[in-house]
Amino acid sequence: MEWLDKVKWNQDGLVPVITQEFETKQVLTLAWLNKEALRLCAETGHAVYWSRSRQKLWHKGEQSGHQQIIQSIRLDCDNDAVLLEVIQNGGIACHTGRHHCFYNKLVDDRWEAIEPVLKDPKEIYS
Amino acid sequence: MEWLDKVKWNQDGLVPVITQEFETKQVLTLAWLNKEALRLCAETGHAVYWSRSRQKLWHKGEQSGHQQIIQSIRLDCDNDAVLLEVIQNGGIACHTGRHHCFYNKLVDDRWEAIEPVLKDPKEIYS
Numbered sequence: 001m002e003w004l005d006k007v008k009w010n011q012d013g014l015v016p017v018i019t020q021e022f023e024t025k026q027v028l029t030l031a032w033l034n035k036e037a038l039r040l041c042a043e044t045g046h047a048v049y050w051s052r053s054r055q056k057l058w059h060k061g062e063q064s065g066h067q068q069i070i071q072s073i074r075l076d077c078d079n080d081a082v083l084l085e086v087i088q089n090g091g092i093a094c095h096t097g098r099h100h101c102f103y104n105k106l107v108d109d110r111w112e113a114i115e116p117v118l119k120d121p122k123e124i125y126s
Numbered sequence: 127m128e129w130l131d132k133v134k135w136n137q138d139g140l141v142p143v144i145t146q147e148f149e150t151k152q153v154l155t156l157a158w159l160n161k162e163a164l165r166l167c168a169e170t171g172h173a174v175y176w177s178r179s180r181q182k183l184w185h186k187g188e189q190s191g192h193q194q195i196i197q198s199i200r201l202d203c204d205n206d207a208v209l210l211e212v213i214q215n216g217g218i219a220c221h222t223g224r225h226h227c228f229y230n231k232l233v234d235d236r237w238e239a240i241e242p243v244l245k246d247p248k249e250i251y252s
Contacts, residue, residue, distance in 0.1 A: 025151035030207035076227040081156035083228040101202040102209040
């Protein structure tokens with residue numbers, strides 16, 4: 001599809017993707033897409049990423065139930081970054097059981113975890 | 127500094143950085159940091175990136191005057207992505223003269239530029 005070829009895929013065939021919560025505008029995650037994942041995002045309306053650690057497609061929420069329902073797909077000025085706006089099922093995007101992944105804040109030369117764990121990861125992935 | 131070593135720098139010594147507008151929560155840009163850039167962000171309170179195309183530090187706004195005043199610096203759960211909250215001087219973050227870089231929206235298998243150009247780039251960079 002032509003629109004997929006407009007994206008500047010990097011040497012590994014990936015682009016970074018920012019996922020932002022539609023309602024709160026909170027940035028939830030930074031993840032990666034390959035061409036197939038982005039195609040599936042558009043076709044299914046659910047967030048699908050490329051897992052670099054597992055080297056396979058990662059249907060967000062497949063284990064946790066915390067699917068992300070896509071509201072919009074955007075591409076930046078250089079065609080090398082994507083932004084998804086989503087509704088976050090269960091209100092938890094992070095594998096640590098937090099609302100989002102950016103919970104470490106720099107305070108006086110130290111990273112402080114300032115967001116609460118909403119659900120024990122053992123419960124999420126059991 | 128220890129907090130800089132907590133970051134998982136990639137094989138090129140970089141991490142992706144999402145920059146979000148403090149007031150509107152709009153995602154402005156996706157850029158990259160090396161260790162020196164992140165150190166300068168923390169020390170100066172102004173956004174400094176690593177330009178991959180020019181292979182040098184990029185003090186945001188040095189040409190355009192559109193500096194970004196940092197309100198917080200955050201690190202994600204995997205220590206491999208950074209989120210900056212900023213006040214955007216001049217209300218323009220994108221080199222195209224738009225408020226932000228994610229102005230191409232996927233509409234029916236086509237990317238449509240849906241955000242207005244606020245200032246002619248020729249004026250910004252003259």
